[in-house]
Amino acid sequence: MRPSLPLLALALGSTALPALADEVNVYSHRQPELIQPLVDAFTAETGIDVNVAFVDKGMAERLVAEGDRSPADLVLTVDIARLMQVVDAGVTQAVTSDVLAANIPAEFRDPAGQWFGLTTRARIVYASKERVADGEVTTYEDLASDKWKGRICTRSGTNDYNVALVGAVIAHKGEDAAKGWLEGVKANLAKKPDGGDRDQVKAIWAGECDISLGNTYYMGQMVSDPEQKAWADSVRIVFPTFEGGGTHMNISGVAMTKAAPNREAALKLMEWLSSDEAQRIYAETNHEFPVKPGVARSALVQGWGEFTPDSLNLAEIAAQRAAALKLVETVDFDG
Structure with a gap:
């Protein structure tokens, strides 16, 4: 299996991520070190490589400029506002998935399937x-x-x-x-x-x-x-x-781009991110709450107490x- 490309800091250049078979290309607002544990676990389980470009600002504008040529399959954002900026720019597509519907409560996903919460x-x-x-x-x-x-x-x-x-x-x-x-x-x-x-x-x-x-x-x-x-x-x-x-509550979330050259692999990653294993890794790495009901919070987060x-x-x-x-x-x- 070809090794994953290193995480890319978009600020260092504008070179597009390659769109190759059995890979998923992600534009992320989250810092690379907070995503790497998820990338490693997903690739180990599925054999699908994940290339992540850190996009601090201007994600929607970049996707609009790239249009149908965009190499990005998914976007990861750190809050609902930035997620909606991408959706409102018209550069995402609706996703229908029984797995996502079962794992993510309705209040943390778009009724039209344009975005899905991953942690809260x-x-x-x-x-x-x-x-x-x-x-x-x-x-x-x-x-x-x-x-x-x-x-x-x-x-x-x-x-x-x-x-x-x-x-x-x-x-x-x-x-x-x-x-x-x-x-x-x-x-x-x-x-x-x-x-x-x-x-x-x-x-x-x-x-x-x-x-x-x-x-x-x-x-x-x-x-x-x-x-x-x-x-x-x-x-x-x-x-x-x-x-x-x-x-x-607010969320970190994911959406599939309209261009998505690797749609099948990207959907696998989206569904995997809502799984018990991914929810545990994501929540513990970022000190957040799992969005999937039944997945335990980290010991540190549990220590903050219960709330409604x-x-x-x-x-x-x-x-x-x-x-x-x-x-x-x-x-x-x-x-």
Whole structure:
């Protein structure tokens, strides 16, 4: 068997991936080191090589430019917003699979079969162990309460993760209520939005704020980094809920390109990524939750506690992306 090509960093060149028999070509938002364990396991089991190109930005634009000549069979993204950007660009195709339908809950896949979730993560609150009491954080709606004035840190409101959260607020409450909520959260910020989710936890550790919005998997990344472990140790994860709902979820996901020169092999990879083995590898490598029911979380992730995921279909959240971004800009959240 011919060995796999090395993982490619797209930023280093624009050479297209080769489309050869018994291979799958993937454009991925995920860093190569986070995909390699899956690639190795799939190839060992099936004999199908997987070539991965890391595409940090401009994936949809690249696929549009390549058109029918694109060598890419699949795209992997880190959230529903970027997944929908590719779908909305018209460069994906619908996939019908009994395996995917059985393994992936309906709320984490497109009803039309254009995209499928592979892992989930929660958009939670990191709370100071010293300055925030147990039970003080309850709902997302509560983040607009005056009791949090000057106590909240967050990354930019235009970041995809926050836009998805605002989209969920719109889906639950409507645009008017979402605008009022966003204005309330802005009024409670301790400082201007800046940096990433881990930077907000660092700010809590430094005493600049008491709580922050963040994705769960960043805790796994911080505890694994000697320079950041102290930040992680200063906070605990709290799973807020929507009033009448659950904790906001997002996904990493996959879609098949319209061009897909290796469609049969690509479908095998998609189905395999929803299997018990792949779900375990993917979730443990990325500190995320398996999307397939019944697959155990890693010991670290289990230690964060139990919660009730929101049942809102991600397709509904994705449909609110434009409205959510407009609200963020209207209230000048980052100003």
